[in-house]
Amino acid sequence: MLSGLRVIEIEGLGPAPFAAMMLAELGAEVIVIHRPGKGSFVAGDRNLLDRGKRSITLDLKDAGDMDVARALIARSDALIEGFRPGVMERLGLGPEEMQRANPKLVYGRMTGWGQDGPRAQTAGHDLNYIATSGALWYAGAPGTPPQTPATMVGDVGGGALYLVAGVLAGLLRAARGGVGTVVDAAIVDGSAHMMALLMSMAPSGHLRTERGQSLLDGPHWSRVYRCHCGGFLSVQCLEPQFYAEFLRLMGLGDDPYFAEQHDPSAWGDQAAALEAIFAQHPLSHWATIFAGSDACVAPVLAPNDAATEAHMAARAVWQRNDQGLEPAPAPRFDGQMRAVSAPPARGAQSEEIRAWLASEA
Numbered sequence: 604m605l606s607g608l609r610v611i612e613i614e615g616l617g618p619a620p621f622a623a624m625m626l627a628e629l630g631a632e633v634i635v636i637h638r639p640g641k642g643s644f645v646a647g648d649r650n651l652l653d654r655g656k657r658s659i660t661l662d663l664k665d666a667g668d669m670d671v672a673r674a675l676i677a678r679s680d681a682l683i684e685g686f687r688p689g690v691m692e693r694l695g696l697g698p699e700e701m702q703r704a705n706p707k708l709v710y711g712r713m714t715g716w717g718q719d720g721p722r723a724q725t726a727g728h729d730l731n732y733i734a735t736s737g738a739l740w741y742a743g744a745p746g747t748p749p750q751t752p753a754t755m756v757g758d759v760g761g762g763a764l765y766l767v768a769g770v771l772a773g774l775l776r777a778a779r780g781g782v783g784t785v786v787d788a789a790i791v792d793g794s795a796h797m798m799a800l801l802m803s804m805a806p807s808g809h810l811r812t813e814r815g816q817s818l819l820d821g822p823h824w825s826r827v828y829r830c831h832c833g834g835f836l837s838v839q840c841l842e843p844q845f846y847a848e849f850l851r852l853m854g855l856g857d858d859p860y861f862a863e864q865h866d867p868s869a870w871g872d873q874a875a876a877l878e879a880i881f882a883q884h885p886l887s888h889w890a891t892i893f894a895g896s897d898a899c900v901a902p903v904l905a906p907n908d909a910a911t912e913a914h915m916a917a918r919a920v921w922q923r924n925d926q927g928l929e930p931a932p933a934p935r936f937d938g939q940m941r942a943v944s945a946p947p948a949r950g951a952q953s954e955e956i957r958a959w960l961a962s963e964a
Contacts, residue, residue: 604936605631608774609679611672612656613696614638617729617754618762618790619685619713620652625767626681627655628932628943634679634956636661636672637949651929653946659957660950663694674960676701680777681709681770688718698785708783709773713766715757717789729757729790736761738794741801744826745815745871761794816867823873824849824864827903834886835903838877849898853880 605626612623612635620635627633633656642650659675661668673696676682682701684691691697691712698710715732716722722735733739733756734749742749742756769786777783801819804810809818819825824846825839840849846864850856860876863869881889886902893900904912906928910921922931924945932941 605629608632608681609634610681610683610770611636611675611679613682613684613686613691615685615713617685618758618766619683619711620650621759621763622711622713622766622770623656623683624652624654625763625932626683626770628941630941631680633657634659634675634952636663636675638662639950642949649926649946649948651926651946654929655943656947657952657956658947658950659953663696669695671957671960672696673701673704674964675956676708677704678960678963679705680707680774681711683711683713683766683770685713688712688714688723702783702785706783707777707781709770709777709786710783711766711770711773711786711788713762713788715762715790717792718787729754732790733757733761733794736791736795736798738798741814741817741820743814743820745821749814756797757790757794761792761797762788762790765793765796815870818865821867822864822870823861823877826874826877828878828881830881830886830889831883832885832887836881836886836889837901837903838899840899845897845899848896849900852892852896852898853877 608626608631610623610626610631610633612620612633614620614635614637623633623635635653635656635658637658637660639660639662659671661672663669663672676696684696692700698708698712701710702708712718714723715727716725730739730751733751738756738761739749739751742751766786766788769788773784773786801810804818811817815821819839819841825841828836828838830836838849840846843864847856850858850861855861861873889900890902906921909915910923910928915921918931919940920931921928923929926945932943935941
């Protein structure tokens with residue numbers, strides 16, 4: 604889909620490399636500028652997020668290597684960086700300077716707090732950003748500390764995916780008008796924006812400030828339950844017909860105690876009753892009962908188990924290679940899934956890329 608486009612990525616952590624990986628999986632040529640030496644303690648020497656990319660090692664404190672970096676950026680359609688505000692400017696690779704050399708350049712900036720504001724220069728991580736943005740508030744069961752899957756809501760959802768959308772929009776603008784742009788993708792912005800769907804429930808009264816009292820964060824039919832074996836089962840039968848199917852399969856279709864689906868004052872007791880029922884049998888028992896139904900119930904699977912689940916396996920969502928388990932690219936186009944190459948070793952294409960630049964000079 605993005606064949607013919609070139610993206611330069613300045614090595615960073617988390618959401619910026621994820622965004623660049625996604626652009627590579629969409630067909631762009633992505634060249635990541637790695638620092639000399641080993642990778643970070645988080646990603647290691649061979650980072651899954653580098654799959655589909657080409658790698659060159661450059662020391663951005665070296666004048667000669669800086670010339671190479673500038674030459675690469677001048678010959679590219681987009682750049683992605685994830686430093687604190689001002690770092691790229693101090694290196695001499697800021698957007699004003701780079702866009703003077705390459706007016707069509709789409710300059711993608713990934714931060715937690717944004718390019719400005721009181722916290723712009725302070726450190727933070729996924730959980731801090733979504734806590735501040737409001738996105739963490741409704742996460743977790745009532746009476747428990749808010750908690751979300753690591754990196755999903757902030758780094759990936761509010762960060763990387765918004766950066767991808769911004770870069771793609773910038774590329775469209777550059778293609779039509781010949782003018783680049785600077786994309787300020789902040790995790791606090793994106794994760795707050797992701798709340799729009801939930802906030803749309805407020806006028807109808809289905810969203811309340813008190814945790815455990817809203818349509819999706821409190822009901823007995825929108826929770827995760829522990830089974831006898833220690834496994835977990837997700838239940839979220841929102842619509843009345845799905846709730847009715849859930850009760851029927853549970854043997855509770857005629858139980859007046861569960862007849863009222865939307866009474867917040869009853870949710871706690873109803874959930875406690877379901878907890879006791881689910882705890883009587885192992886996960887395999889419940890999975891068999893709900894298989895193929897519209898009750899909106901599904902086991903909570905670890906990635907290794909998800910890889911062998913029938914639906915996930917049929918779509919090859921999880922794949923194994925010599926690096927271990929990894930997710931397949933998404934989305935798919937015309938029903939086809941794009942194949943990607945393994946992550947390159949750091950600097951694997953350094954000589955090749957330098958030779959190409961020399962031929963372009």
